[in-house]
Amino acid sequence: MPFPDGVVREFRYFHDGIDMADSEGEVVRWEEAQAGTIQYVRHDPNNIGNGYIVITIGSGMGGWLYGHTKGFANDAGTPWTPGKVIQPGEKIGEIGHHPNFSHVHLDWIQWSSGLWRVIGNPLEHLTPTTESTAPTVEDVLFCSATSTIFISPAMNGGKVVLFGNIDVVAKAYDQSSLFGDRLGIYQIGLAVFRPDGSSVGGIHFVSLGTSRIYLDCRM
Amino acid sequence: MTVYSPASSAYYTGGIGTAYLFYITTNTDGADPAIVKPDEQNRYWNTNTSSANWNEPDEGKDAKGSSSARFPDGRLTVKVTASDQAGNKGDRSAIIILDNFQPFRIGTELTLKSIDVFRDTWTFGSSSGSYSYTASGPGKITNTEEHILRLHFSEPLQDAPTVTFGSDVDVGGFTSSDDDRNWAASLKVKPEAVNGLRPLSVCVQGCKDLAGNPLLAIGKSEVTLKQPRRDSTGAWIDEHVVGTDTRSQIAVCILEVNASFAQTPTTDSTHKLTVGFKYGKKAQKLKAVLFSRRFGDVV
Numbered sequence: 001m002p003f004p005d006g007v008v009r010e011f012r013y014f015h016d017g018i019d020m021a022d023s024e025g026e027v028v029r030w031e032e033a034q035a036g037t038i039q040y041v042r043h044d045p046n047n048i049g050n051g052y053i054v055i056t057i058g059s060g061m062g063g064w065l066y067g068h069t070k071g072f073a074n075d076a077g078t079p080w081t082p083g084k085v086i087q088p089g090e091k092i093g094e095i096g097h098h099p100n101f102s103h104v105h106l107d108w109i110q111w112s113s114g115l116w117r118v119i120g121n122p123l124e125h126l127t128p129t130t131e132s133t134a135p136t137v138e139d140v141l142f143c144s145a146t147s148t149i150f151i152s153p154a155m156n157g158g159k160v161v162l163f164g165n166i167d168v169v170a171k172a173y174d175q176s177s178l179f180g181d182r183l184g185i186y187q188i189g190l191a192v193f194r195p196d197g198s199s200v201g202g203i204h205f206v207s208l209g210t211s212r213i214y215l216d217c218r219m
Numbered sequence: 220m221t222v223y224s225p226a227s228s229a230y231y232t233g234g235i236g237t238a239y240l241f242y243i244t245t246n247t248d249g250a251d252p253a254i255v256k257p258d259e260q261n262r263y264w265n266t267n268t269s270s271a272n273w274n275e276p277d278e279g280k281d282a283k284g285s286s287s288a289r290f291p292d293g294r295l296t297v298k299v300t301a302s303d304q305a306g307n308k309g310d311r312s313a314i315i316i317l318d319n320f321q322p323f324r325i326g327t328e329l330t331l332k333s334i335d336v337f338r339d340t341w342t343f344g345s346s347s348g349s350y351s352y353t354a355s356g357p358g359k360i361t362n363t364e365e366h367i368l369r370l371h372f373s374e375p376l377q378d379a380p381t382v383t384f385g386s387d388v389d390v391g392g393f394t395s396s397d398d399d400r401n402w403a404a405s406l407k408v409k410p411e412a413v414n415g416l417r418p419l420s421v422c423v424q425g426c427k428d429l430a431g432n433p434l435l436a437i438g439k440s441e442v443t444l445k446q447p448r449r450d451s452t453g454a455w456i457d458e459h460v461v462g463t464d465t466r467s468q469i470a471v472c473i474l475e476v477n478a479s480f481a482q483t484p485t486t487d488s489t490h491k492l493t494v495g496f497k498y499g500k501k502a503q504k505l506k507a508v509l510f511s512r513r514f515g516d517v518v
Contacts, residue, residue, distance in 0.1 A: 134307040140312070160314075162316070163266060163319045168297060169242065169243055170299040172309070174301070195295075200291075
């Protein structure tokens with residue numbers, strides 16, 4: 001991916017992938033260390049952001065989906081079609097038009113049970129990142145196993161009495177300095193401390209390696 | 220708690236944008252928190268676990284006494300930390316009050332210059348699931364010196380306990396430590412105390428835990444105790460009368476106050492404490508009568 005400074009940023013994640021912004025028409029290259037196999041090409045004749053290409057790595061059926069792209073051909077102009085092999089450094093295509101902002105949507109995927117499925121966070125395979133804005137945890141809420149009511153100390157005068165089985169829910173987001181969007185969190189976890197600051201329970205980080213961890217709600 | 224795929228969410232359409240995202244931090248594997256188990260939806264932070272496996276709801280692992288609970292009743296801080304892939308971290312803390320047990324006085328100490336005069340305690344037996352009472356003593360005490368009474372509670376209290384120790388003894392104001400679990404006050408025999416030997420109970424009352432539960436009333440003869448605790452619905456198990464705790468009994472021998480020499484205290488087989496105060500010649504005859512008898516007889 002030919003970014004001007006050669007690094008990968010956390011522009012947008014994690015809506016089953018990351019968005020890497022650049023100008024429409026910028027060349028997208030196959031930067032893997034080994035050859036890939038073209039598995040699927042979808043052209044978008046109207047160039048409205050619906051084109052994408054799927055390339056797997058080696059002999060396996062795992063690899064990358066490059067979304068919102070166009071012009072799927074190598075540097076010599078030879079079109080990419082399923083089954084062709086792409087070598088490291090070869091041109092995949094170009095960034096296409098998008099109604100909001102031009103970018104490549106990158107998914108880490110695998111063929112499984114008749115579908116291409118997202119299997120992980122692309123950022124785990126793309127390093128280093130240089131973004132420096134820390135995530136924001138706006139609130140911490142608690143929900144009893146016997147209740148559907150979320151309780152926040154901020155909503156209860158700072159006093160929340162809990163017992164039994166509890167879910168701890170964090171209202172949190174990461175922020176891109178580029179767009180100001182609220183992005184997903186990469187990892188999140190909790191720790192419990194006594195009033196004197198000593199730890200009762202260690203930090204239990206939840207790695208958001210899949211995108212199925214957050215709640216289906218807004219508050 | 221139900222966990223949905225964002226792909227099935229109405230709010231997912233159109234991307235995340237400025238939406239608020241809510242993350243369940245408790246649906247992980249208890250043994251290995253790095254293992255996310257979003258499909259095992261009924262995983263929680265079991266605040267009453269006795270196990271290191273903090274999010275394995277299991278009645279068999281639930282603590283039956285606050286002494287065996289991994290997360291003690293009272294104030295705790297829950298800190299959530301979020302990180303991005305570049306390693307930047309943000310966090311937020313929330314103070315909560317855990318309330319899995321009803322409070323009781325778990326121990327008493329009466330000391331003179333850091334030397335035990337009297338001590339009792341309720342010890343939890345994990346196999347029996349109940350507390351048992353033991354007491355020890357006595358030491359030497361005189362009415363010319365200030366003693367320290369320390370009360371240990373099973374969890375923090377909202378306010379200082381109200382303690383009475385008979386009409387002949389003054390109990391000073393309490394100060395707390397260990398996050399309001401331990402309370403200490405000075406104790407001194409009143410100058411106008413009337414000569415005599417009498418049993419006195421340390422009467423503790425009027426205090427509540429941070430959740431508002433009153434102190435358990437424990438009588439003079441109780442030797443085992445099941446601490447009331449909540450079941451999975453929040454109802455109390457092993458309910459107990461609440462009110463005044465009079466379990467610690469100390470027999471005080473008050474002779475002539477502020478006289479010339481001291482009497483060594485004695486005790487009976489039930490660990491009731493005898494306190495000998497300095498006395499003068501006028502009291503020698505009374506002293507001889509009093510200390511020739513077992514306290515079990517007197518009390």
